[in-house]
Amino acid sequence: MSGYDIKRLLKSLGWLIDGPSLGNIYSTLHALCDERLVSVEVIPHENKPPRKVYSIKDEGRRALEEWANRPAPPKMSLKAFLMRLVLAGSFSQDKLMAHLQQRRAQVDAQRTALQEAATALGESADSLRLAFDFGLALAATELTWLDSALIRLSQQPLPLEVVQGN
Amino acid sequence: MSGYDIKRLLKSLGWLIDGPSLGNIYSTLHALCDERLVSVEVIPHENKPPRKVYSIKDEGRRALEEWANRPAPPKMSLKAFLMRLVLAGSFSQDKLMAHLQQRRAQVDAQRTALQEAATALGESADSLRLAFDFGLALAATELTWLDSALIRLSQQPLPLEVVQGN
DNA sequence: ATGTGCATGTAACTGGTTACATGATTCG
């Protein structure tokens, strides 16, 4: 993809993840190029600035896999988790499921902690309480989503890339 | 509260909001002090470093209210919204409800956008699709939470601070 | 005509983290 393409894709995910600025994307891409992790193909357009299409190289893929398999920090944010999911999900189904299970444990722990903090707060019912309620609802949603994702994945044993060709 | 107290409170909200580092909290508190928005009371402990308890001043409260009433940027993140909710929720019930209604419209728009992007993606069912599904589940949860919060608030017309004294 | 989208890039700035420095207390 080009830098601009990347920006658009990430934008389509809305508030789910941080939308890095274009400046950031371009300079990261340059750095990645210097490190020989990605390759560029310059496609010249007539008197437009040439489109630069980047592709990940084998070494880059290895580095990405290494990154994806690093143990997740215990306090990983939603955004960070989703970023990992999107970038690392295409490696192996086992890894993906392990990832989801790990996340499940963390979210469950967070939910208990949140519940305790909320009850410790008492029945004050102000805006802080609203925030806690929201947090609990979020945690519940994420847990059911994780469970259904895990079930779906365990029912279709082959990674879809193999089946569908991409 | 003291800087340390603030850190602990924010920590109790877990991944719901960004937990600013202690260094950040302390320097912010110093800056706020210089601007005469908060006051400090130094409570000396025997040969421990003295505890510094900060209180918001009238001028600070005014500044906070002004901040809370600034129109929310359309792409406001979850964390930013919750931060506003917690910090600004104690002003007036009308404002709080307006705030929630505004948020509702934004989340609804985001959900539609997400849905369109997801269907445009087709049935590829890879990890990116999982992320989109999650986003949709999240949006739905937030919407129901917002609705129930709005109903609750409209049923009890007086702000709880008045009833409960705090 | 004027603005928005495509498309790339660089440089300044800054908000916030990490690391350092200090020291008592409590818990295992």
Next chain:
DNA sequence: CGAATCATGTAACCAGTTACATGCACAT
């Protein structure tokens, strides 16, 4: 007896934003 919690603070450093610079195409 060392590790964690309480408790404060400063300074270096860095990642990422904002702003600037350029220019065509297409719509209003």
